[in-house]
Amino acid sequence: MNARTKMILGRMAQAIPVVMGVVVISFLLTRALPGDPAAYFAGPAADEASIAEIREALGLDKPLFQQFFLYVGDLARGDLGTSLTTGQTVMSDLAARLPASLELTLVALLLSCAIAIPLGVLAATRPGTWVDHLCRVLVTAGVSMPTFFTGIVLIYVFYYLAGLAPSPLGRLDFIYLSPPHVTGFYLIDAALAGDWETWFGALKQLILPATTLALFTLAPIARMTRAAMLSALSSDFIRTARAAGLGSRKVLYGYAFRNALLPVVTTLGMVFSFTLGANVLVEKVFAWPGIGSYAVEALVVSDYAAVQGFVLAMALLFVALNLVIDIAYALIDPRIGLN
Amino acid sequence: MLSIKDLSVAFKTRKGEVNAVRGISLDVGKGETLGIVGESGSGKSVTSYALMRILDAGGEIRTGDVSYGGIDLRAASERDMRDIRGREISMIFQNPRAALNPIRRVGHQVEDVLIRHAQATRQDAKTKAIAALEAVKINDAAARYEAYPFELSGGMCQRIVIAIALACKPQLLIADEPTTGLDITTQKAVMDLVGALAKERGMGMILITHDLGLASQYCDRIVVMKDGLIVEEGAPGMLFTDPQHPYTRKLVDATPRLGASIRNLLPPDARSPEPEHKVHTRPLLEVRDLVKTYPGKAGPVQAVKGISFDIKAGQSLGLVGESGSGKSTTSEMVVRLQDPTSGNILFEGHDIASTPSGKFMRHPVRRNIQMVFQDATDSLNPRGTAASAIAEPLARIDRMRGAKLESRVSELADLVGLPQPLLSRYPHQLSGGQKARVGIARAIALEPKLLILDEPTAALDVSIQALVLNLLVDLRAQMGMSYLFVSHDLNVVRLLCDEVLVMKQGEIVDRGPTASVMDKPSHPYTRALIEAAPQPPEPVAA
Numbered sequence: 001m002n003a004r005t006k007m008i009l010g011r012m013a014q015a016i017p018v019v020m021g022v023v024v025i026s027f028l029l030t031r032a033l034p035g036d037p038a039a040y041f042a043g044p045a046a047d048e049a050s051i052a053e054i055r056e057a058l059g060l061d062k063p064l065f066q067q068f069f070l071y072v073g074d075l076a077r078g079d080l081g082t083s084l085t086t087g088q089t090v091m092s093d094l095a096a097r098l099p100a101s102l103e104l105t106l107v108a109l110l111l112s113c114a115i116a117i118p119l120g121v122l123a124a125t126r127p128g129t130w131v132d133h134l135c136r137v138l139v140t141a142g143v144s145m146p147t148f149f150t151g152i153v154l155i156y157v158f159y160y161l162a163g164l165a166p167s168p169l170g171r172l173d174f175i176y177l178s179p180p181h182v183t184g185f186y187l188i189d190a191a192l193a194g195d196w197e198t199w200f201g202a203l204k205q206l207i208l209p210a211t212t213l214a215l216f217t218l219a220p221i222a223r224m225t226r227a228a229m230l231s232a233l234s235s236d237f238i239r240t241a242r243a244a245g246l247g248s249r250k251v252l253y254g255y256a257f258r259n260a261l262l263p264v265v266t267t268l269g270m271v272f273s274f275t276l277g278a279n280v281l282v283e284k285v286f287a288w289p290g291i292g293s294y295a296v297e298a299l300v301v302s303d304y305a306a307v308q309g310f311v312l313a314m315a316l317l318f319v320a321l322n323l324v325i326d327i328a329y330a331l332i333d334p335r336i337g338l339n
Numbered sequence: 340m341l342s343i344k345d346l347s348v349a350f351k352t353r354k355g356e357v358n359a360v361r362g363i364s365l366d367v368g369k370g371e372t373l374g375i376v377g378e379s380g381s382g383k384s385v386t387s388y389a390l391m392r393i394l395d396a397g398g399e400i401r402t403g404d405v406s407y408g409g410i411d412l413r414a415a416s417e418r419d420m421r422d423i424r425g426r427e428i429s430m431i432f433q434n435p436r437a438a439l440n441p442i443r444r445v446g447h448q449v450e451d452v453l454i455r456h457a458q459a460t461r462q463d464a465k466t467k468a469i470a471a472l473e474a475v476k477i478n479d480a481a482a483r484y485e486a487y488p489f490e491l492s493g494g495m496c497q498r499i500v501i502a503i504a505l506a507c508k509p510q511l512l513i514a515d516e517p518t519t520g521l522d523i524t525t526q527k528a529v530m531d532l533v534g535a536l537a538k539e540r541g542m543g544m545i546l547i548t549h550d551l552g553l554a555s556q557y558c559d560r561i562v563v564m565k566d567g568l569i570v571e572e573g574a575p576g577m578l579f580t581d582p583q584h585p586y587t588r589k590l591v592d593a594t595p596r597l598g599a600s601i602r603n604l605l606p607p608d609a610r611s612p613e614p615e616h617k618v619h620t621r622p623l624l625e626v627r628d629l630v631k632t633y634p635g636k637a638g639p640v641q642a643v644k645g646i647s648f649d650i651k652a653g654q655s656l657g658l659v660g661e662s663g664s665g666k667s668t669t670s671e672m673v674v675r676l677q678d679p680t681s682g683n684i685l686f687e688g689h690d691i692a693s694t695p696s697g698k699f700m701r702h703p704v705r706r707n708i709q710m711v712f713q714d715a716t717d718s719l720n721p722r723g724t725a726a727s728a729i730a731e732p733l734a735r736i737d738r739m740r741g742a743k744l745e746s747r748v749s750e751l752a753d754l755v756g757l758p759q760p761l762l763s764r765y766p767h768q769l770s771g772g773q774k775a776r777v778g779i780a781r782a783i784a785l786e787p788k789l790l791i792l793d794e795p796t797a798a799l800d801v802s803i804q805a806l807v808l809n810l811l812v813d814l815r816a817q818m819g820m821s822y823l824f825v826s827h828d829l830n831v832v833r834l835l836c837d838e839v840l841v842m843k844q845g846e847i848v849d850r851g852p853t854a855s856v857m858d859k860p861s862h863p864y865t866r867a868l869i870e871a872a873p874q875p876p877e878p879v880a881a
Contacts (some may be wrong), residue, residue: 127396234395236437242393243432244452244503245425254451255440333442335486 004330011326014320022315026308027071032063035302041084064215071308080312081305085298093294098313099184100171101283101290107187107206108213109268116218117264120225124233125252139140143219147278151212158208166204168286176201178196193258209286213279216272224267228260235259261332269325273318340543341367341428341511343389345720346403347567348422350617361567362402367511371562372544374558374575376551376590378800379771382567383547387513391428392420407511412524426456429504431533433445433516434499439488445499446472446484449506456507466652471506472499476532493662494525498532504626505536511543518553522661523827527871530557549800551594552875555579562647563587579876595830601812604805606790606832614816618837619652622685623821624673624789629682629692631668642668644845651791655815655822657836657853659829659868665845667793670825674710674791675699686789706736709787713794715774719766725773726753726762736785749781754817772803776810791823796831808835828870833857841865 038055039046046054055061059070074081080090091186123135158165166173171186176198179189186202233256241251269313280292298306330336348360360382367373372666387611388394390405390412405412407428415423418777432438439446447765449468455460459467472480475498488496497517504512514533518526534557537544548554553611554561555575565587571584573630582588593604602610631643643665650656660666671677673684675696684692686704694702711730712718719728729748739747752762755776766774775795782790796804808831815822826832832839832853841849843866849862860866 046819090640213595236432236434238439240430240438240500240503241440241451243391243424243430244455245423246451246455248423250451250455255443258442259440335441335489 004334005094007330007336008327009332012323015323018319019316022312022319023072023075024068026311027068029311030304030308031067033299033302033304033307037084037302037304040301044157068271071087073077083154083298083306084303085301087307090305094291094309094313095184095304097289097291097294100288101276101279102294103185104206104209104213104288104290105272105279105281108210108279109272110208112214112217112221112271113268115214116224121229121252121257123222123226124229126207127230135226138224139219142215142217145215146281147212147216148281149283150215151282152207154212155285156210164330166201167209168205168208170287170289171205172198172201209282209288212282212285213275216278217275220267220271221264225260225264228263229256232256232260234237251311258332262329265325265328265332272321276314276317340369340371341407341545342405342590343386343390343402346389346405347401348385348394349399349401350395351397355530358401359398359567363564363567363569364403365562365569365572367545368542369510370537370541371536371560372546372564373557374561375545375547375564376549376554377564377762378549378802379673380566381564383564384515386564387430387515387545387547388567391424391513392417393424408867421875422456425452425504425509426458426507427509428511428513429507429509430513430515431497431500431504431517433519435500435517435521436488436493438500439496441488443487444484445486445491448499449484449503451505452503458507468506470670471502474505475499475502477502492525494529497525497529499522501533501536505540508540509542511545511671512537513545513547515547516549517546518548523829524661524867524871526553526773546742547618550873551578551590551801552873555875556873562589568856576876577615577643589802591635591875593801594656594875595801595828595834597748597830599834601834605809614813616653616655616812616816618654618818621651621652623654623687624823625683625685625688626648626669626673627683627685629669629684629846630673631665631672631677632680641845643672643679644815645727646842646845648840648847648850650821650823652788653815653819653821654838655836657825657832657839658823658842659823659827659832659839661827661868663844664842666825666842670710670791670793670823673823675702675705675788676710706732706785707744707788708791709782709785709789710791710793711775711782711795712779713797714796715778715795716766718778719774721766724763724765725757725769725777728766729762729775732781732784747764747784751784754760754783754814755780756806770803771799772806773802775807777816781808783818783820786818789821789823791825793825794827797826804831811835829857829869840853840858841868 038051038058038060042051042054059067078091080094082088083090083093095249119135119138123132126132155168172178179186179193179195179198180283182189182192184197187199190196190199190202238251238256241255279290280296282288283290283293292315295307298310344364345362346360346364347358347362350357350359363386373384375383385394385398389400392412393804400413407423410423412420438490441444446468448466449458450464451668453464453467453471454461469480469484477483477495477498483491491499512533513698517533518529521529530553533544536542546554546558555578556752558575560573561575561577561578562569563584564570565586571582571587578587579591582591589606590648592606595604600613602613627647628645629643629647630641630645632639632641646669648656658670668677672679675691678696679692682692683690686708689704691702691704699705729751730744733744748762749759752759757773757776757780761769761773769777795800796807799807812835814820821870824832825835836853837851838851840847841856841862843864849860849865856865857869860869
């Protein structure tokens with residue numbers, strides 16, 4: 001256990017240089033963007049002199065490395081600058097929008113795991129039967145339809161035709177007030193406030209976009225679960241367990257599934273990162289006030305502070321995610337972290 | 340106690356049905372040890388899986404009766420079978436490390452079985468599991484209880500597997516190649532342990548093995564299987580002294596043993612006179628103070644601790660030792676796949692240790708030192724044909740191309756006895772013996788002066804091993820090569836080598852002419868190794 005704790009601490013220390021690298025790259029990347037933020041900010045009627053004035057006010061006239069030190073100094077104070085488009089500080093924009101995206105992604109992944117993992121396990125234990133074929137069909141269908149298409153079809157069927165779903169306009173219908181801000185996750189905040197009406201309101205808004213994303217992420221998780229279970233079930237130690245008379249439930253879950261978890265966790269981490277990046281389209285279709293649509297809007301108008309803030313936030317999130325996965329790995333598999 | 344009548348088992352495969360077992364009958368009495376001996380594909384393991392009803396998917400019992408103490412195992416429900424497995428009939432397997440759940444503490448794995456068969460409750464499971472570990476002579480069982488399989492040696496893992504199998508005191512133990520992959524002294528310890536426990540508990544046992552010598556040492560009765568059929572049955576002494584079936588005769592002949600020459604391993608009609616090989620006095624390879632140190636968790640680990648030896652031109656040197664002795668590290672340094680930490684390797688008087696292993700490929704001596712690898716399958720590119728494997732060194736080092744290359748490859752195939760049509764096949768389409776021949780052809784393609792053979796026959800059936808060893812003897816005489824023959828099997832080294840080095844923990848503990856080292860071992864470790872090797876009874880002269 002001691003060796004493993006040491007490994008986890010070491011792994012956390014490794015994240016530090018990565019974060020520093022991310023700071024440098026996010027800075028350089030946004031400076032390399034085409035377009036002049038000063039010109040955009042000054043508006044179409046501005047003349048050369050007022051643009052230069054604004055450039056000076058933004059600090060964009062200074063040499064690059066000096067700008068960098070100013071940026072790092074601001075970062076240290078938790079100041080990510082002000083968005084040119086929303087007029088709010090980037091920090092407050094991110095604080096409002098990041099939880100929206102995370103809530104959507106996490107709910108989608110939970111939903112997807114709840115279906116994909118049992119499906120993969122069933123398919124692996126009964127290869128060639130109807131469960132296996134169902135798994136294959138679902139997986140192929142889910143991955144071959146683009147998310148914006150599934151999203152629109154779901155809206156058409158469940159909102160327009162059946163009228164079961166609320167209008168696809170953001171996180172809450174206008175008849176509800178958003179719950180008091182604690183975590184920014186509406187489901188959690190509403191539950192904390194004990195406001196179950198709002199909770200259901202938020203859940204109803206979430207179901208369609210989360211399903212859209214879940215259908216897309218079903219495929220890799222189900223496939224990996226199936227493959228990992230198949231290889232675990234054909235291992236020698238499964239034969240030993242069966243020869244010792246252990247029950248099928250014990251063999252399946254106690255022995256095979258825990259060994260199959262390792263590749264599944266890896267896949268989950270990858271799926272999480274690409275979903276977080278790829279849910280821009282879903283956010284657009286459902287008018288979800290998430291971080292993806294925020295970043296796209298900022299990028300279009302060279303809103304460098306917002307883009308910088310977005311890149312930094314995402315990078316930190318990925319670093320944290322990888323850390324969590326590595327730690328999960330070490331917790332599942334005792335062999336890791338000792339050589 | 341156990342009675343099998345007319346059992347046949349078939350597997351459904353993509354190419355149709357394969358009959359793995361074709362109507363066999365056998366009995367095991369209470370407290371009796373029955374050996375099932377056969378080569379790969381003989382159906383010996385499938386028989387045991389069938390009677391336990393743990394056949395892989397696609398396998399099915401076709402005909403026959405299996406009864407155990409009056410219970411019809413074929414008709415028993417799956418629930419009843421689960422009660423029988425582990426409590427009445429248990430199994431231990433080959434490759435013990437893989438046979439244990441890699442991410443579960445070994446003590447918990449023992450507990451699982453105890454709790455499953457109601458031999459322990461959650462409260463006393465730990466005490467009973469530790470007692471079960473102590474029963475298989477595990478030192479410091481309380482500490483081992485917490486260990487994971489990867490933290491234990493192979494022999495220790497096999498003891499855990501045995502502890503799991505015997506925890507519920509079954510009446511019958513099926514041991515499926517229980518010592519394959521273990522060192523020879525560990526093999527003896529494990530077999531002695533299993534034998535003693537069986538005797539102590541009056542437990543019946545089926546020992547499934549490819550090693551006739553091992554079976555004859557531990558079994559009361561032996562059946563010999565070939566292609567899903569029992570070809571012969573009898574007491575071990577009888578089988579060795581008076582084998583009735585030609586296949587048993589062939590197996591007995593092919594088992595390396597005291598007093599047999601290398602040609603004796605072959606069937607009588609194939610025994611041509613053994614060719615002489617000439618040993619010169621000039622040294623071909625001189626190894627001086629060779630050291631290899633690996634960085635380890637708890638400080639550096641010295642795998643090889645300053646060893647020196649010579650190989651004379653034309654000489655065959657055996658390098659014997661158990662796992663962890665440093666014999667593989669030594670051979671890899673000599674073949675220049677690893678760099679020594681210090682020391683010299685002189686080949687015909689020139690130091691080749693100073694060229695880093697990464698650059699040795701372009702060294703002129705590369706062509707003169709070649710290697711035959713242990714695993715004939717894994718050492719061949721699965722996407723390349725046999726011909727391309729043999730052609731590789733010729734094309735890379737000799738820059739041979741086109742028709743010249745092709746004719747040389749077919750010449751080499753003839754030399755190693757590989758039929759020409761097989762050259763276009765891929766490794767998975769070749770048998771183990773054929774793959775071994777491809778590996779040898781590739782190694783001798785450049786006519787090296789020194790051939791390093793790293794357990795070249797370890798994965799082969801005995802009858803194939805006999806052929807390959809004889810091929811090596813012929814090639815040696817024909818091409819005048821020197822061999823460095825790395826092996827854990829002393830009986831094989833005795834047949835092939837002029838001199839022998841015995842390594843233990845990175846040091847050479849014994850050396851000298853093979854005959855004198857083997858027959859009058861001076862070092863206690865050499866003696867222990869020789870005593871641990873199963874000695875089959877001597878057959879009557881053919």
